[in-house]
Amino acid sequence: MNRRHFIKQTALAGSAVLSSSVVGASVLNTQxxxxxxxxxxxxxxxxHSRLEPFPMDGSRNQGLGGVxxxxxLIQLIRAENPHTLLVDAGDIFQGTPYFNLYKGEPEIKAMSKMGYDAVTMGNHDFDAGIENFANQLQHARFPVVISNYDFANTPMEYNYKPYTIIQKGKQRIGILGVGIELEGLVPKNxxxxxxxxxxxxxANETAEILRQKKCDLIICLSHLGDKYGDNKVSDEVLAKESRNVDLIIGGHTHRFFDQPRKYKNKDGGDILVNQMGWGGIQMGRLDYNFSETKRKKSPKAHTVVMIRKPSE
Known part of the structure; x- marks a missing residue:
């Protein structure tokens, strides 16, 4: 090989090695x-059975609500982000003639059509009796989760779960539920x-199970009420005494939160509590960002979505 040919071949080889290194570095950086x-x-x-918007009668809530x-709105948000979870914290029933006439069937069917992922029970969901609620679940395409009611020897015995795990993209979301004490609030019969x-x-026992099952986020659907002036168990009390729960979605006290309340749990970690009033007037939205280097982040944004009567 003459000197000129040797230099040319060496230069080409060096260029190939350099290009390979650059490409490799680029792939490595991307990964x-x-x-x-x-x-x-x-x-x-x-x-509360609000299937239609509030009537246009000049009242404060006129035109609001309705399935x-x-x-x-749910359809639009899912189109933006297919990793969308939809849940309810109880008192699905009672409040309009729809419930008086049909005992909850249209409410459950509507929620199934909207694609709810999980719900818990409120005290008014017993208003036509526990057997009625169990019967209406034949129309449900979502689980009822509640961990602090023992339904043995009742019609609900095989119609609920203490928790459920839902996969959204790469994330495993654990959902449990807790209900309010029924004695003195709901007739025994x-x-x-x-x-x-x-x-x-x-809640803590169930959340520990969900932690062991490698859930990335643990949500508690609660119908305890957000807070009280006495020592009654509330979402605030539960938040401060909880372990492993990241978010409590509450109900019962009909509070319209402007933004989630933040508490420190039993281990000093952050836990959020949120609630969206009543009557389907508002729908809560929280966005959690997950990354491979950090298990989870607190929501960057909280949006209260006003549910208004669609224009005709």
Whole structure:
């Protein structure tokens, strides 16, 4: 090989090695960028059979609510982010003639059509009796989760779960539920042999199971009420005494939160509590960002979505 040919071949080889190194570095840098995904959580509570908007009668809530407007919003948000979770914190029933006439069938069917992922029970869901609620679940395409009611020897015995795990993209979302004490609030003949258990103990035991099952986010659907002036168990009390729960979605007290309340749990970690009033007037939205380098982040945004009557 003459000198000129040797130099030419060496230069070409060096160029190839350099190009290979650059390409390799580029691939490596691309792969090292942590992948982020967003989970959108939509939630309602205390809708109370409000299938249609409030009537246009000059009242404060006229034109608000209704399943048609809510369904349209849910559809739009899911189109933006397919990793959207939809849940409800109880009191699905009672409040309009629809419930008086049909005992909850249209409410459950509407929620199934909207694609709810999980719900818990409120005290008014017993208003036509526990057998009625169990019967209406034949129309449900979502689980009822509650961990502090023992439904043994009742019609609900095989119609609920203490928790559920839902996969949204790469994230495993654990959802549990807790309900309010029924004695003194609901007539005994309506809840039958249902046994109330301490919601704090039940929530922590269930959340520990969900942690062991490698859930990325643990949500508690609560119908305890946000807070009280006495020592009654509330979402505030539960939040401060909880372990492993990241978010409490509440109901019962019909509070319209402007933004989630933040508490420190039993281990000093952050936990959020949110609630969206009643009647389907508002729907809560929280966006969680997940990355491969950090298990989860607190929501960057909280949006209260006004559910208005669609224009005709």
């Amino acid at each position: 090292s960028i942590p992948e982020e995904t967003q989970l959108t959580i939509l939630h309602t509570n205390d809708v 048609a407007a809510r369904a349209s 309506l809840y039958g042999n249902t046994v109330y258990k301490d919601p704090i103990v039940a």
